[in-house]
Amino acid sequence: MKxxxxxxxxxxxxxxxxxxxxxxxxxxxxxxxxxxLDRQPIAAPGEFGDVMALLTDVTDxxxxxxxxxxxxxxAGRVDHVVCAAGVGSGHFGFPFWNVPIESWxxxxxxxxxxTVHLAQAFQPMLRERGDGTLLTVASVAGQIGSQTxxxxxxxxxxxxxxxxxxxxDLAPFGIRANCLCPGMVRTPLNRxxxxxxxxxxxADSTETYDEWTDRKIRQVVPLQRWQEPEDVAALAVFLASxxxxxxxxxxxxxxxxxxxxx
Numbered sequence: 001m002k003x004x005x006x007x008x009x010x011x012x013x014x015x016x017x018x019x020x021x022x023x024x025x026x027x028x029x030x031x032x033x034x035x036x037l038d039r040q041p042i043a044a045p046g047e048f049g050d051v052m053a054l055l056t057d058v059t060d061x062x063x064x065x066x067x068x069x070x071x072x073x074x075a076g077r078v079d080h081v082v083c084a085a086g087v088g089s090g091h092f093g094f095p096f097w098n099v100p101i102e103s104w105x106x107x108x109x110x111x112x113x114x115t116v117h118l119a120q121a122f123q124p125m126l127r128e129r130g131d132g133t134l135l136t137v138a139s140v141a142g143q144i145g146s147q148t149x150x151x152x153x154x155x156x157x158x159x160x161x162x163x164x165x166x167x168x169d170l171a172p173f174g175i176r177a178n179c180l181c182p183g184m185v186r187t188p189l190n191r192x193x194x195x196x197x198x199x200x201x202x203a204d205s206t207e208t209y210d211e212w213t214d215r216k217i218r219q220v221v222p223l224q225r226w227q228e229p230e231d232v233a234a235l236a237v238f239l240a241s242x243x244x245x246x247x248x249x250x251x252x253x254x255x256x257x258x259x260x261x262x
Contacts, residue, residue, distance in 0.1 A: 002030065003030050003237055003238065003240075003241035003242075003243065004030060004031060005027060005030040005031055005032040005079075005237070005240065005241065006030075006031030006032070007031070007032075007033070008031075008032045008033070008077075008079040008080065008240075009032065009033045009034075009035070009071070009075045009076075009077050009078050009079050009080075010024075010027045010032045010033070010034045010035070010079065010080040010081075010082065010240070011034075011035045011037065011068075011071060011078060011080070011081045011082065011118075011122060012024045012027070012034060012035070012036050012037070012082040012084055013036075013037045013038065013056070013058050013082065013083050013084055013085040013114065013118050014037075014038055014058070014083075014084040014085030014086060014114075014137075015034075015036035015037065015038055015042070015053075015082075015084060016036060016038035016039075016040040016041060016042045016053070017040070017042075017187075017188065018185075018187040018188060018229060019084055019137060019182060019185060019187060019229045019232050019233070020036070020038070020082070020084035020085065020137070021036075021042065021229070022228075022229030022230050022232065022233040023082055023084060023137075023229075023232065023233045023236045023237075024036050024051055025051075025233065026230070026233035026234065026236065026237045027080070027236075027237060027240070028050070028051055030237055032079075032080070033052075033075060034051045034052065035051075035052045035053075035054060035067075035071050035075075036051055036052065036053045036054065037054050037056040037058065037064070037067055037085075037118075038053070038055070038056065038085065039055065039056070039057050039058075040055075041053060041055070054067055054070070054071075058085045058110065058113075058114030058115075058117055058118060059109040059110055059113060059114055059117070060117075061113075061117045061120070061121070064117045064118060064121045065121045067121070068121040068122050068125065072125050077125070077129060078122055078125040078126060078129075078132070079126075079129065079131070079132045079133075079240075080132055080133045080134075080135065080240045081118060081119070081122045081126065081132075081133070081134050081135070082135045082136075082137070082236060083114065083115040083118045083119065083134075083135065083136045083137060083159075084137040085110055085111075085114045085115075085118075086110060086111050086114075086137065086139075086152075086156075087106065087107060087110045087111065087152075088107065088149045088151075088152045088192055088193060089103040089104070089106075089107050089149050089150075089151040089152060090103065090192060090196060091103055091149070091196055092148065092149070092193065092196040092197045092199075092200060093146075093147040093148055093149055093150045094147050094148070095147070096147070096150040099149075099150055099151060103151055104151045107151040107152055107155050108151070108155055108158075111152070111155035111156060111158075111159060112155050112158045112159060112162070115136055115159050115162060116162065119134055119162075119166055122134075123166075123170070126170065126173070126175050127170070127173045127175065130173055130174045130175075131174050131175065132174075132175050132176075133175065133176045133177065133178070133239060133240045133244075134163075134166055134170065134175060134176075134177040134178075135177070135178055135179070135180065135236055135239060135240070136159050136160075136162070136163045136177075136178075136179045136180070137159075137179070137180050137181075137182070137232070138156040138157075138159040138160050138163075138179050138180070138181050138251070139152070139153075139156040139181050139182060140181045140182070140183050140253055140255050140258050140259045141153040141156055142154075142155075142156025142157040142158075142159065142160050142181065143157070143160070143181065143251070143253075143259050144259060145157075148193055148197075149193060149196075156181075159179065160179050160181070160251050163177055163178065163179040163249070163251070164179075164249050164251075167248045167249030168249065171248060171249075176239070176244070176245070176247060176248035177248055177249065178239050178244075178247060178248060178249070178250045178251075178252060179250070179251045179252070180232055180235060180236060180239075180252055180253075180254060181251055181252065181253045181254070181255065181259070182227055182231075182232050182253075182254050182255065183221065183227050183253065183254065183255025183256055183258040183259075184213065184216065184217055184220075184221055184226055184227055184255070184256070184258070185226065185227045185228065185229060185232070186213075186226055186228075187229065190213070191209060194209050194212050194213065197212070198212070213226075217256075220258050221255070221256040221257065221258050222256060222257035222258070223256035223257055224256075225256060226256075227254055227255060227256055231254050232254045235252060235254055239252075
């Protein structure tokens with residue numbers, strides 16, 4: 001299904017790799033003009049050479065504001081903003097006191113304040129147009145109090161709640177705000193969780209990354225398969241299209257049935 005977002009301008013934070021890059025690619029394939037904000041260069045720059053990559057630290061509000069002004073001046077409009085920048089603590093939980101207290105700060109600054117900074121910097125452009133979307137990327141971990149990485153889980157719960165606040169505030173301006181929650185996705189962040197876990201296991205009992213993830217998938221994912229970055233990206237584009245025009249304030253899971261709501 002093609003949504004034809006030709007001529008629309010999309011900003012994706014955390015878009016240099018993983019889910020963020022998949023979302024940027026999907027929007028570009030639909031004809032949108034895409035700007036990626038990230039501290040790292042794009043992992044596959046040759047794939048879509050016309051994606052604009054702007055090195056930006058989302059924890060620095062003044063830097064995000066400068067990029068917002070720059071993009072608006074250059075493109076003349078902003079239609080969709082995707083907040084996909086995220087990091088884990090780099091420490092394995094079980095229990096939470098295994099995570100050094102200083103690890104909480106960076107996780108909060110990137111996941112929560114990075115999202116707030118993007119929303120705050122780009123909301124004037126969205127409100128001026130009286131249309132468009134704000135999309136955040138959280139995690140099912142933010143819904144279930146996952147002990148795997150307590151700072152990450154708590155931060156993603158905050159992102160979900162903040163998205164609901166923005167949906168209410170932006171609705172009178174015709175802007176929709178939603179939150180996507182991926183489940184088990186093969187990304188550098190997912191692998192870092194495994195590495196943290198493996199470092200604490202006896203040498204004779206450590207599972208490989210594939211063994212560890214396959215066991216987890218069998219235990220918690222009803223569909224018994226990985227979720228791919230492209231699965232999340234497909235929903236992101238749908239929500240930005242006119243077909244999602246009555247969807248706002250929602251937390252939508254792409255998780256193979258890991259977390260179910262009614």
